C-alpha cells in the first residue's frame with residue numbers, strides 16, 4: 399500500500415484544532431447532543447410532541463423548553479457510565495483516530511494522565527466502535543483474497559502454523575483494489591467457508607485474484623441461491639514458484655493490508671490472543687478503509703458514538 403506522506407490541507411486536524419473545537423466537557427456534550435438531537439429538538443417523553451431542549455447547567459441533561467422533562471444525550475453511549483471527563487474521552491478518541499499504525503492503552507495513559515486501568519477501559523470501549531457492518535459487500539471489479547495465520551504467543555508469522563499449533567487462528571482478507579477491505583478471523587480455510595465469504599462479500603462478475611490454495615478452486619463456477627452463474631472470474635498467483643506479480647495478476651493490495659497489520663501488532667500490541675483477534679482486525683480494517691480521510695478519522699469514530707448508542 400502506498401502511504402501518503404502529507405495529508406491534504408482540508409483533511410488536516412491537529413491537536414490545536416482539537417483544543418479549539420473541544421475546550422471543555424460542555425463543548426463535547428454539545429457535540430454529542432447535536433449528533434443525536436440536532437438543534438436540541440426531539441420528542442419529549444411527557445409532551446409527546448417534538449420539543450426544543452436546553453442545556454441544564456452543570457449536568458449532562460437537557461430539559462424540554464415546555465415542561466422541563468430531561469433528556470440525556472450520553473445515555474446508551476460508551477461514555478454513559480464513566481466518571482472520566484468527557485473531554486479526556488474525546489482526546490483519547492482523537493489519539494486513536496490520528497494514528498496510522500495503532501496506539502496502545504499505555505500511550506493513552508501517558509497522554510491523558512488517567513490510570514492504566516482507566517486507559518485500557520477507554521481504549522477497549524473506543525475500539526468497540528470500529529467494526530464495519532457485517533454484510534458489507536465489495537463492489538469489484540477487481541478483488542484480491544488471501545489467507546494467513548495470526549495470534550498465539552509467538553511473533554507474527556506468515557504461512558501455515560506448525561502441526562499441533564492450535565494457538566494460531568486463520569484470517570482471511572478480501573480487498574477491493576483501490577478500495578475497501580474485509581478481514582475475518584475464521585475457524586478453518588475450507589472451500590466451503592471461503593466460498594461462502596466470496597458469495598457474501600464480493601459482487602457477482604468480479605475478477606478475483608488468489609494464491610494457489612485449493613479451497614479457491616471453485617470460484618469461477620460458483621452459483622447463486624437460484625442456481626444462476628455468479629460470473630466470478632478467477633486467476634491464481636503461483637507463490638510456490640517464487641512468482642509474485644505477472645502483469646495484473648498479483649495480490650499486492652492484500653499484501654499491503656497484511657503489512658499494515660504486521661507493523662501494528664509487532665510495534666504496538668506485541669502479540670494477539672485469539673479472543674481479541676477480530677477486534678484488532680476490525681480496528682485495522684476501519685483505518686485501512688478510511689486511509690484517504692486523513693485525521694478526519696477522528697470524526698468518523700465520533701459519529702459511531704451516536705450510531706452505536708443502544
Ligand SMILES: [Zn+2]
Nearest residue numbers: 442445462465
Ligand atoms: Zn416536554
